[in-house]
Amino acid sequence: MRLYDTDIASRLMLGTAQYPSPAVLAEAFRRSGAGIATVSVRREAGGAQAGAAFWDLVRDLGVKILPNTAGCHSVREAVTTAQMARELFDTAWIKLEVIGHADTLQPDPFGLVEAADILVRDGFEVFPYTTEDAVLADRLLSAGCRVLMPWGAPIGTGLGLTNIYALRTLRAQFPDVPMIVDAGMGLPSHAAMAMEMGFDAVLLNTAVARAGDPAAMAEGFARAVEAGRLAFGADPMQPRDMAAPSTPVIGKAFLE
Amino acid sequence: MQIMVNGTATEVQGETLASVLGELGYGDAKIATAVNGDFVPAAARDVPLAPGDRVEIVAPRQGG
Numbered sequence: 001m002r003l004y005d006t007d008i009a010s011r012l013m014l015g016t017a018q019y020p021s022p023a024v025l026a027e028a029f030r031r032s033g034a035g036i037a038t039v040s041v042r043r044e045a046g047g048a049q050a051g052a053a054f055w056d057l058v059r060d061l062g063v064k065i066l067p068n069t070a071g072c073h074s075v076r077e078a079v080t081t082a083q084m085a086r087e088l089f090d091t092a093w094i095k096l097e098v099i100g101h102a103d104t105l106q107p108d109p110f111g112l113v114e115a116a117d118i119l120v121r122d123g124f125e126v127f128p129y130t131t132e133d134a135v136l137a138d139r140l141l142s143a144g145c146r147v148l149m150p151w152g153a154p155i156g157t158g159l160g161l162t163n164i165y166a167l168r169t170l171r172a173q174f175p176d177v178p179m180i181v182d183a184g185m186g187l188p189s190h191a192a193m194a195m196e197m198g199f200d201a202v203l204l205n206t207a208v209a210r211a212g213d214p215a216a217m218a219e220g221f222a223r224a225v226e227a228g229r230l231a232f233g234a235d236p237m238q239p240r241d242m243a244a245p246s247t248p249v250i251g252k253a254f255l256e
Numbered sequence: 257m258q259i260m261v262n263g264t265a266t267e268v269q270g271e272t273l274a275s276v277l278g279e280l281g282y283g284d285a286k287i288a289t290a291v292n293g294d295f296v297p298a299a300a301r302d303v304p305l306a307p308g309d310r311v312e313i314v315a316p317r318q319g320g
Contacts, residue, residue: 015320040319041288043262043312046281051315055286058316068319076293083295084288084314155320183320205320 015205153184
């Protein structure tokens, strides 16, 4: 897939938080084949080398880095965080989060559009973490976003795709915009469903990091993403209410 | 003077962001900085600080 003029082989994107250890994180990435890793910026104490150690680990993964503005509740916070991330990680890519509610962590649509507009004009390549609202999507595209990242469910819930109708509508309205379902996935079947619906990729973290065996779950998600993408391209059958025999009726032996 | 560093009141001798970073042990650490909510690029850290300024110093971390 192509995101902001960059070709990415894998349609699975993984977060780097909450793993039991750096070694498990690295193994999960290796097994998943993910080509993009999300990271954050956080306060560093003087003399501490936590940032450097983590940076070494991430660099060794050999993947494209997507820094986020997680935890930012205002436009100003998000913009300043994005600027710091751009310098730290030497990338114009930014996963833009402007959080509107502390409990649901749902995006603030108004702040999101405002911040996206500022960042695009400042040369960023913005990946907005957004709701599945098609009008908001239109505003984000007008602001210059060339990728959209609608949520599947609130961050960390593992509920899967909670608004299939809106996601399907969003996909249909903007068929040429790369769209990544971001957040809320708990099982590979959720990712497969998103891919079957024609989404370009999925981004997840907790479902892998908090699994009993993160590396195995990462591989499970990778296979699900591939399966779902294959199905999307294969013109799936339409469901129907009446049974239809799969075995030919003609030539059946008459044995009454 | 006293400034805020990552939310903690801190007494510093230096007068610029660059000198304060050195003083506080950040040396050549992989960090990015903001003062009073505004990003300060690495190339512009010779900016003078005033008492009460809020300095934020961040580094790469895990994220989703």
